[in-house]
Amino acid sequence: MRRGLCLSFLGLALLGGCDDDDDTGANGGGDTGPSVDGAIGDGAPGDAAPMADMGPDANGCHAVVEPGADAVTRLQTALIEASAGDTVCLGAGTFELDAEISVAVDGLTLRGAGPEATILDFSGQTVGANGVLLTGDGITVEDFGVRNSAGDGVRAAGVDGITFRRIHVIWTTPAQSDNGAYGLYPVESSNVLVEECRVEGASDAGIYVGQSRNILVRNNEATGNVAGIEIENSTDAEVVDNHVFGNTGGILVFTLPQLPMKDGARCKVHQNRIIENNLPNFGRAGSIVSLVPGGTGAFILAADDTEFTANEVRGNETTGLVIISYLTDILGAYDDDAYDPYSEGSWVHDNTFADNGDMPQGLLGGLGLAVPLPDILSDGCWAEGQTEDAARRTCIQEDGATFRDIDLCGDMTASDDLAPFDCEHDAQPTIDL
Amino acid sequence: MRSRRSICSALLVVGLWACDDGGDATPGPGVDAAPADAAAPDAAAPVVDLAQVPYARLSEYGFFAGDDLAALRPAAGVHPYLVTAVLWSDDAGKARFVYLPPGGAIEVGGDEDWRLPVGSVVIKNFWFSADQRDREGTARLLETRLLIHEAEGWTGHVYVWDEAQTDAERWVAGRRLTLDFLDRDGAAQQQTYLVPNTNQCDQCHANDDVTGLLGLVTRQVDRMIEVDGAQRPQLEVLAERGVFAAGADFGDTPRLVDPFGDAPVAERARSYLDANCAHCHRAGGGGGPSGLVLQHTEQRPVNFGVCRAPVAAGPGAGGRTADIVPGRPDESILVYRMSSTDPEIKMPELPNLTVDAQAIELVRTWIAEMEPAGCP
Structure with missing residues (x-):
């Protein structure tokens, strides 16, 4: 009987195509035909040529992977077989990928032919929580696009040294809560550079830097996301020259409780264009950003020593900039003795605010506050001694910006008077990587 | 094709039952009392040449004795073991072994402080039952995962078994296998099974960039096993086999319990x-x-x-x-x-x-x- 079963199982297996390789959509989708350039092979044993020994080609590529059949296998094999410091190049065209791609080799560069020329299309993804996962130190990803990843677009987890350059992460169905959470997502990392990237459609944050140190986010575009750019529980960050428009909230500097990295401090947000971030919030309930009111230009939440200067903040219908503490009534209870819920040491100065606050959405729309809301709004909640402490008080020096302190932790006696905030802090340094 | 009975019977040769049944209510020993095959492996202990690994084929390591690799008869220096709480892997069953190089032994200083000598290899074989109603019956070996202790640390490698079940080939990029089986109602089913790529080894096994062991920890290995029909502490049995260096301190971290046993x-x-x-x-x-x-x-x-x-x-x-x-x-x-x-x-x-x-x-x-x- 047992032997009979065994034989019948063998029969089934043969008929059913046991060991059939990945047959779920990577075939025949490319418009450039099967690849051959890099001699990467199909990943079968003995088929992965040690390209590193041969040195790079004229384009500096140690391996080249083209779109076409078995793209996951060929690309993943090239990335695993690469040596530290190698450059793996992606040909132009669309790579149909149904599984997460990962890079663990230190110092590797993964380079496409351009952010709209080489597309990693994850529309058919069934495996992996990210499109591309980076775990090696000193990795550069540049010049390719990522489409419709199931979860995050490109995540760098626990790395020292990561450059995202000219990466376009786009979910092609706008404002879907099923879209992935984060477009570019370095977390628990240090020495992070995000430049000339574009992120569109993320259901949480387009560019999200979490629990990291030494961060430069410059010259990027973020649009159609719940949050355009979010710096969370991170220290020593510079967010400069970005164009952040058409999101629910533009730029968020948050420090949240119950996370391993407790601090969030010294973020310099300057020279950004923060324009018409009026998208109704489409984040999934349960996430913190799902509470961000549509129409919010920028948001400082429980972060310390934030400098916000020389930004253009225009046409954000709820308000231009919110400076707020972690309010448990709104954001939920936490259990974390080491957490400081107050925004301390903020310095807001010399920005251009215009046309903000005409049509508040969400929580701030429902507080019964007089419309228009101001360019700058403070909850008026202060840590003990904060307002008397020159280093910790909130400083606001703006000509022509409207302001309101809504005194949420007092008796809600609102005040438009900026005089108590007329002070300055040391400028936060720019970040040099 | 290979029946699980023969896989597991072979393990009795060395007096240690090492097949679990992939998360069933009663994983572990005791379900089969088939007599051991007569001949204990007397083949030479494998010598893993760290300059040559990873080998292209599983057979090259010499971990399993005899002509029938799929029987998983451990060679000298290859020790089967069981864990208390099994990682869910789509209902695949697993057979675990640790290979220690000649003269090598594990120094233990606490729950997660198991220091294996360089040259050691931890071996995990994944198999799937052909008939879910008879999980002691015919099974197909799918993949074998190795963690090799090289001089710089542990590295993970994956081998995919061929259809004929004669050997397994190294495969780096991950793979999808199609499983055909009879479900618990006897109906023919097909299911995709994912073999991980080698980067993914570290998604579970790395902590702060250091690759480490998950199963060979005191809280998982300190359990009872059945040996020759009697229940015995696994640590004691492994110690008798010379697996541990003198002075092993297994620590007092609470041990895991069988998730589907009778603990609270x-x-x-x-x-x-x-x-x-x-x-x-x-x-x-x-x-x-x-x-x-x-x-x-x-x-x-x-x-x-x-x-x-x-x-x-x-x-x-x-x-x-x-x-x-x-x-x-x-x-x-x-x-x-x-x-x-x-x-x-x-x-x-x-x-x-x-x-x-x-x-x-x-x-x-x-x-x-x-x-x-x-x-x-």
Whole structure:
């Protein structure tokens, strides 16, 4: 009987195509035909040529992977077989990928032919929580696009040294809560550079830097996301020259409780264009950003020593900039003795605010506050001694910006008077990587 | 094709039962008393040449004696072992071995402080039953995963078995296998099984960039096993085989319990989560940034999820507001994510494609019994 079963199982297996390789959509989708350039092979044993020994080609590529059949296998094999410091190049065209791609080799560069020329299309993804996962130190990803990843677009987890350059992460169905959470997502990392990237459609944050140190986010575009750019529980960050428009909230500097990295401090947000971030919030309930009111230009939440200067903040219908503490009534209870819920040491100065606050959405729309809301709004909640402490008080020096302190932790006696905030802090340094 | 009976019978040669049945209610020893094959392996102990690894084929390591590799008859120096709480792998069964180089022994200084000599290899074979109604019957070997202790540390490698079950070939990029089997109702089913790529070894095995062992820890290995019909402590049996260096200190970290045994439900749930989630959900692990710590020793309820708000879960939160809402499994993110196969939502992240229904029921029961109900 047992032997009979065994034989019948063998029969089934043969008929059913046991060991059939990945047959779920990577075939025949490319418009450039099967690849051959890099001699990467199909990943079968003995088929992965040690390209590193041969040195790079004229384009500096140690391996080249083209779109076409078995793209996951060929690309993943090239990335695993690469040596530290190698450059793996992606040909132009669309790579149909149904599984997460990962890079663990230190110092590797993964380079496409351009952010709209080489597309990693994850529309058919069934495996992996990210499109591309980076775990090696000193990795550069540049010049390719990522489409419709199931979860995050490109995540760098626990790395020292990561450059995202000219990466376009786009979910092609706008404002879907099923879209992935984060477009570019370095977390628990240090020495992070995000430049000339574009992120569109993320259901949480387009560019999200979490629990990291030494961060430069410059010259990027973020649009159609719940949050355009979010710096969370991170220290020593510079967010400069970005164009952040058409999101629910533009730029968020948050420090949240119950996370391993407790601090969030010294973020310099300057020279950004923060324009018409009026998208109704489409984040999934349960996430913190799902509470961000549509129409919010920028948001400082429980972060310390934030400098916000020389930004253009225009046409954000709820308000231009919110400076707020972690309010448990709104954001939920936490259990974390080491957490400081107050925004301390903020310095807001010399920005251009215009046309903000005409049509508040969400929580701030429902507080019964007089419309228009101001360019700058403070909850008026202060840590003990904060307002008397020159280093910790909130400083606001703006000509022509409207302001309101809504005194949420007092008796809600609102005040438009900026005089108590007329002070300055040391400028936060720019970040040099 | 190879029957599991022969795989497991072979293990009796060395007096140690080392097949588990992939998460059934009664994993472990005792289900088969087939007599051992007569000849103990007297082949020379394998010598793994670290300058040559990883080999292209599993057979080149010499871990398994005889002509029939799929029988998994361990050669000298290759020791089978069992763990208490099994990682869910789409209901695949596993046979685990550790190879120690000649003269080598494990120095143990505590629960997770198992120091294997350079040259050691930890071997995990994955198999799938042809007929879910007869899990002692015919099975197909799918893949064998190795962790090799090289001079610089542990490296992971994956070997995929051929259809004829004669050998397994190294495969780096991950692969999908099609499984044909009869389900518990006897109906023919087809299921995709994911073989991980070698980068993915570290998604579970690396902590703070250091690759380490998950199964060879005291809390998993210190359990009873059946040897020649008698229950014996596994550590004692392994010690008799010379596996441990003198002065082993196994530590006093509480041991895991069988998640589907008869311990209190909270202990069983915590053991399951430790084995299936805590490799990531701990400091330094891939899930570390979430702050959710699922080691069974974590004492603070908010740290292991009770009324813990999600931060970066995105759609993974499923509209729920806490990882665990006491008394309310349906409102708990933990249950939601264990119950999903959507790649963005499912937990664990790594490539299993079917949910562990028995474990979901366990965790649901645990949460349902928590008091007081609800979160502030």
